[in-house]
Amino acid sequence: MPGLDDFTTIPRLFRASAVDESTVELSWIPPPKRCEISGYRISYYTDPMNVMYMTVPSGDSNNAVVTGLMAETTYTFRLAVMTPEGTGNDIAVTTETTLPPINPCPEGWVVGYLGRCYRFGTSPMSYNEARQDCRSIEDGDLVVIETGMENEFLYNLTQGGMWWIGYNDIAIEGDFNWVDCDATTAFAETNWEMGQPDNVGGIQDCTIMTNSGRYSDWDCLEPITYLCEQSPKGYAPEDANPRSVSATATNPSTVVVSWVPESRYNCDVLGYRVIYPNPTPVVVDVPGADTSSLTITDLQGDTTYWISVGAYTYFEDLPYINDTTVTTPNPDDLCEEGWVPGYDFRCYKFGSEMLSWEDARLDCQSIPDGDLVVFETEAEWEFVSTLGAGSSWWLGLFDRASEGEYRWVTCDALDTWATDNWAPGQPNDLQGNQDCVQMLGSGMWNDLECTSESLYVCEVTVKDYTVDDQSPDTLRGEATDPSTVELTWEPSAYNCEVLGYTIYIQEGINSMTQTVEGGDTTSTLVKNLEPSTVYVFDIAAFTTYDTLPAVGETVRITMPSASSGECGPxxxxxxxxxxxxxxxxxxxxxxxxxxxxxxxxxxxxxxxxxxxxxxxxxxxxxxxxxxxxxxxxxxxxxxxxxxxxxxxxxxxxxxxxxxxxxxxxxxxxxxxxxxxxxxxxxxxxxxxxxxxxxxxxxxxxxxxxxxxxxxxxxxxxxxxxxxxx
Missing domain, CATH: 2.60.120.290 (Spermadhesin, CUB domain)
Incomplete structure (x- = not known):
């Protein structure tokens, strides 16, 4: 390097001295001519393929301390000069062996990487038995391997074989965590054997270090040798308990209990225990660390319950926390006047007046969330058809949006059992206008003209969508010739009541509309437009009851110029x-x-x-x-x-x-x-x-x-x- 090629610019007497099992002190004499030297670079290693570096600022520096070394290990240290022009070649080399460790570990444990205490369990055990043995001392557990250097240290000492390590996805399938819930998994995620983890048979939730030093998931019940480590955890066991416990009564006999899992410290959580009186205390185990709710049934109406939740692990049941109370409703107060509680405490009304399908809907909709009945399960159909046996009743089932595609007024499709419940020869769409569905006295279904009159069954059913959710999406357009535009869109998943679409066409201050029939229609042609003219298009769905607002996703198209149209040849x-x-x-x-x-x-x-x-x-x-x-x-x-x-x-x-x-x-x-x-x-x-x-x-x-x-x-x-x- 220019200016550093004579003896007066080279440091001398580069020496190393072991301080303890993990520390070496380096010293040297700076050169007399060092005005161009900005500092020194020290490189050190046990393997030339795995070199580590540290930088010492200032050309006047004459020592450095290297820490984090392995005990009783010989390291090579090299010294290089740094200038503003760059770093020169190594000009001094020395070696030193770190001191043997002073054993601060419990009996039977040994000092290892960075002075940590380890034990090598040579009597094969299952994963949880091995953990139990490691935990026999304070802060003991299966090993948590945080870096490649720690992994190399342990691999060199194990001399091959298979060893349990503290890495598993027992709490949440596919989400591997160390047993301290807090260590980084960046190294571990890159240290799997090829093709691992593969969860063969769906039972491989624990991890072994193989004879190559890499990891493989394994059946937790297999007896394997194991590696223990003494390492204090950064949290208390009760920190794994869930938060924000609440309870909501959905009907007089049912309560849904919810909680928020503690995601940071739930690596050992196997599930949750929910306790409530009915009338004596009942305990329900809910498996899964990421589970967040439990539905409790068979409760009494008009009754107050206290409910508590606590996590459980393989080793212990954590204390119950966050008591909450909930009062179930009185069955007599569930329904509006003229409506009665029925299946699963849902509110029904059996309309005794003969009405058309539309008029029947309007009567059902006279109360919040009321509509013609929707059979969510076969059991509900059996309940209603038994009560209505011998008469015919309008149901909330129709195919107005798309002929032959029957959906409930909630826009849900028919379940398998429902598609098999048609009366013989039905639906037949007689004369092409039978779009509404009637339940016959036998309980079977028949399509019928919607203007026909029938008795009807109403139900309070909360829909999963709003009126605006029926609007189409992703309006696109393209000019196919100088006077024609093809528009395309995606119908809403909630288009069961959509009869068609209104296309809004704007040209300057002039506007016009075009109607497109069919709720499942996805495109239309707009013709007779003017060439070389800018048009803006929008779209809105319309139903029997409303024309919805335009979606606002306008398409702006400049029409191409018109050819004069050649007249052959x-x-x-x-x-x-x-x-x-x-x-x-x-x-x-x-x-x-x-x-x-x-x-x-x-x-x-x-x-x-x-x-x-x-x-x-x-x-x-x-x-x-x-x-x-x-x-x-x-x-x-x-x-x-x-x-x-x-x-x-x-x-x-x-x-x-x-x-x-x-x-x-x-x-x-x-x-x-x-x-x-x-x-x-x-x-x-x-x-x-x-x-x-x-x-x-x-x-x-x-x-x-x-x-x-x-x-x-x-x-x-x-x-x-x-x-x-």
């Missing part, structure tokens, strides 16, 4: 595209004769035509033509049998309209028989008689175009060398 040779009439979306001219050729690049595929928009004057259907399209009533799509399609558009001298936008795509279909040549599609707004006045001109035009095409693309024509006339 035009050739399209890509796999997809759009053909529009001249001047589209504004009216086309009179007396047009426009020809278009679609020739797919892959002749093994066929052309599919999609009618994006189609509005012509009504004309005649022409014979001897594969397809004639006229007026506004045309198929939404046409799948031809050929990779080549000739399309001819003809208008007469009178009325015009906005014209057409036709997309074409390449489609793979199974074909049989001989190959199909070109297919003719005739697009007309005139009568057959007026058209045939132009027949010679038309035939000549098409023949000329086909001759030109086949001359340039001989391999694409089925008749080689032929001339079309």
């Amino acid at each position: 035009s050739s399209y040779t890509s796999a997809s595209g759009v053909i529009i009439s001249p001047n589209y979306p504004k009216p086309y001219s009179n007396n047009l004769g426009c020809s278009y050729l679609i020739s797919l690049p892959d002749s093994s595929k066929v052309v599919q035509l999609i009618m994006n928009d189609f509005h012509l004057e009504d004309g005649d259907i022409f014979e001897n033509t594969a397809y004639t399209l006229t007026g506004s009533e045309v198929p939404s799509e046409i799948t031809t049998g050929s990779s080549m399609v000739w399309l001819y558009f003809s208008s007469d001298e009178s009325v015009t309209d906005v014209g057409f936008s036709i997309s074409f795509e390449s489609l793979t279909v199974e074909t049989t028989g001989a190959a199909v040549g070109s297919v003719m599609v005739l697009v007309v707004d005139e009568t057959e008689s007026s058209f045939y006045e132009m027949q010679d001109m038309f035939q000549t035009s098409i023949a000329n175009e086909m001759n030109v095409y086949c001359g340039e693309n001989e391999g694409s024509c089925l008749v080689s060398g032929a001339t079309f006339t």
Whole structure:
């Protein structure tokens, strides 16, 4: 290094002296010329592949103390000079062996890494038996390995084999923690054997150090040798108890007890004990350190209960804490006037007036959370059907949003038992308008027209959603041509009452709407828009009762410029595209004769035509033509049998309209028989008689175009060398 290459700039007499079992003091004589020296770097190691460093500031420094070493271990120390230009090579080397430890440990235990006390249990035991043995001294437990150096120290002393260590996921499956609940697991998480932990058989909740020094999960009941360590824990056992115990009565016989697990110190928690009088004390064990509630049943109505919760571990039951009290309601006070408690103390009303399904709902909804009955379980259905035997009753079940997809008024789908409860031949949607469900006197179900009148069963059922939750989500839009936008959205999971959607379309100060039927509809086309114009779209769901607010996730789209619309001859040779009439979306001219050729690049595929928009004057259907399209009533799509399609558009001298936008795509279909040549599609707004006045001109035009095409693309024509006339 410049300026440090002579004897006067090199420190001398670099020496090391062991202070105790974990400390070595280093000393040296600084060089006479040291104005450029900013400090010294000391490196030390037992293995050259695992070097540690420390920095000593100031060129005047002449000593350093290295701590955290292993007892009775020989270390190599190296000294290097540091300047503003960097650190030079090691220029002095010495070695020293740390002193033997003074044994501060209990009898049978030995001093080890950083002066900690260890014991090597050589009589194989199960995991919990090993822990119990380690805990026979104060602060003893299975070893907690915090660093790679401690792991290496223990591995070198164990000489291979398998050893229990204090690392497990007994409290919470998959969440491995050390037995002190507080040590970092950063090292341990990277020290698993390949493929571990794998929890074979679902019973491997404890951890061993293998003969490679790495970790593997293991069956806690297997007898294994074990490693103990004396290490005070940073918490008291009772710190593992839960917090914030509360109790809520859900009906006269049921109380839900809740608590917050102590996540930091629950590494030894196996579960919780809940105690309450009924009338003598009852203790319920709730397994799982992350469990946070218990539902207690078979209680008495109009009664006050005290309830306590305490954690339990393998070693002890912790004291009960956080007493709470709760009073169960009086059964006579549960329901509104005219309603009665029934199954599971739910409130019901059996409507004695014959009403339509909608009117029955309105009557049920006259009290908070009231609605037509929803059968959450087969047991509830049995209870209600027994009481209503012999009569027919409206239920809160319907398929208005999506035909054939029956859901309850809570928007829940039918359980398996419910899908099998239809009467023979039902549902049959007779005449296409049976969207509501009636329970017959037999208890079986029948779909019926919602305007029919029937008795009905009401129930108080709290819904999991609000009115606004019925709105759709993720509105997206894309212009498919200069006058058409395709909008898509995701219906809400709570769309059981949604009948459709209102599309709001804003252009400057002008606005309009478009209605889309069907609660499960996910897209629509907005047509007849102006090219080169900015539109803003929004969407709102509507139900039988309301039009919901617009969702506010507006889509802003700038329409592309309109092509003038070529009037042939035009050739399209890509796999997809759009053909529009001249001047589209504004009216086309009179007396047009426009020809278009679609020739797919892959002749093994066929052309599919999609009618994006189609509005012509009504004309005649022409014979001897594969397809004639006229007026506004045309198929939404046409799948031809050929990779080549000739399309001819003809208008007469009178009325015009906005014209057409036709997309074409390449489609793979199974074909049989001989190959199909070109297919003719005739697009007309005139009568057959007026058209045939132009027949010679038309035939000549098409023949000329086909001759030109086949001359340039001989391999694409089925008749080689032929001339079309």
